[in-house]
Amino acid sequence: MNRFKRAATIIIIAEALLIVLLNVIYLAGVKHSGRYYRVEAERVVRILEQDEDLRKNPGNIDLKQFTMLKRVSVFDASEICNNDYVVEEVDGTLYRIEYRVSENGNAVLLMNIGLVTALLLTIGVLIYIGKKVIAPFDKMSSLTEELAKGNLSTPIKEEKSRFFGKFLWGMDMLRENLEDSKSKELEYQKEKKTMLLSLSHDIKTPLSAIQLYSKALSEGLYDSEEKKQEALLGIQTKTEEIKKYVDEIYKLSREDFMELSVNPGEVYLKDVMEGIEAYYRDKLSVLHTEFSVEEFDNVLLSCDKDRLVECMQNLMENAIKYGDGKHIGISFSEEEDCRLITVENTGCTLDDNDMNNIFDSFYRGSNVGNQKGNGLGLYIVKQLMQKMDGEVFAEKDGDNFRVTLVVRMA
Numbered sequence: 001m002n003r004f005k006r007a008a009t010i011i012i013i014a015e016a017l018l019i020v021l022l023n024v025i026y027l028a029g030v031k032h033s034g035r036y037y038r039v040e041a042e043r044v045v046r047i048l049e050q051d052e053d054l055r056k057n058p059g060n061i062d063l064k065q066f067t068m069l070k071r072v073s074v075f076d077a078s079e080i081c082n083n084d085y086v087v088e089e090v091d092g093t094l095y096r097i098e099y100r101v102s103e104n105g106n107a108v109l110l111m112n113i114g115l116v117t118a119l120l121l122t123i124g125v126l127i128y129i130g131k132k133v134i135a136p137f138d139k140m141s142s143l144t145e146e147l148a149k150g151n152l153s154t155p156i157k158e159e160k161s162r163f164f165g166k167f168l169w170g171m172d173m174l175r176e177n178l179e180d181s182k183s184k185e186l187e188y189q190k191e192k193k194t195m196l197l198s199l200s201h202d203i204k205t206p207l208s209a210i211q212l213y214s215k216a217l218s219e220g221l222y223d224s225e226e227k228k229q230e231a232l233l234g235i236q237t238k239t240e241e242i243k244k245y246v247d248e249i250y251k252l253s254r255e256d257f258m259e260l261s262v263n264p265g266e267v268y269l270k271d272v273m274e275g276i277e278a279y280y281r282d283k284l285s286v287l288h289t290e291f292s293v294e295e296f297d298n299v300l301l302s303c304d305k306d307r308l309v310e311c312m313q314n315l316m317e318n319a320i321k322y323g324d325g326k327h328i329g330i331s332f333s334e335e336e337d338c339r340l341i342t343v344e345n346t347g348c349t350l351d352d353n354d355m356n357n358i359f360d361s362f363y364r365g366s367n368v369g370n371q372k373g374n375g376l377g378l379y380i381v382k383q384l385m386q387k388m389d390g391e392v393f394a395e396k397d398g399d400n401f402r403v404t405l406v407v408r409m410a
Helices: 002-050 052-056 105-141 143-149 165-218 225-254 269-286 305-322 377-387
Strands: 069-074 084-090 093-099 266-268 290-293 300-302 327-335 338-346 391-397 400-408
Touching (some): 002 105, 269 300, 269 305
Antiparallel strands (some): 084 093
């Protein structure tokens, strides 16, 4: 903001100096013209001195050769003259030489009015830009930094700016969503920690019983075979109990790690595909990967648009990551009341044995190589599609890999 103020001040000062400079140049020209009419008057005197006929009829002098002179006549004190003039004596006769120094007084006034108006417009535009563009942008400069620091509790002040009003509103919505997600995450972590502590505490009871049975058996405290069998049965029972608790902890740590919410609605297929095609056509052109999108009917789908776009993005990113980079294509088909959207890539090296597990959480196939990932992409796609009353399936055809989204039509 301070830099803008400095730049605006420099612009205003420069325009003001330009106005002063133009006026100085003009006034200097007027002053020069004031001296020049005397030179022309002297020339007329010499002409009159040399030509007797012109002295008798000075009005016959050709004034086209003079820029300042308007009329030459014998001086008559009683005659009214509207022009400036000088009186010169030639051969005992007085002559009136009329001149006009400047006829541009109105032009100068208009020039100054125009320049001052331009200056005022410049000041107005700079003030407008400062208040409506620079000031809101200056406020936003610290916004992303605060969001990055995790400062999500302070609301973003709304602006009615036609340039940033909607953007700031969207940023505030993002802040609220992040804050809500953070609150849910903290609550989830709290519940998860409480559950883990509870399960850990519950494990101690059967574990203590196993320790007692084991100690009793090792020290020969049971004098009959029947009691020994009862102790062994108790150990087995408590072991099964501990296994149940361990399974619960395992499930808690694997399946309940995220919340995938869906907002059901209706959206045209074209609205989903436009963004996907535009983005990945540019991205794949940089990667020199052939990209094709089959023609499709613009049907109305019953789904969450944002979540369907997310599913498409996951499939495209997988195709880029695990394909050979030669070709990626999107095709469409119809089955009963559903629209099928298929993403296909070449260069699939996935083992057939992996096909049954690729939609499991944290599962990574045999073709991952050095690619980074967490094995959640296809798992998220499956969860989202099922929540939208749809489905997803995958198939391998030679070195081609296809994943198909089944979306219900509205």
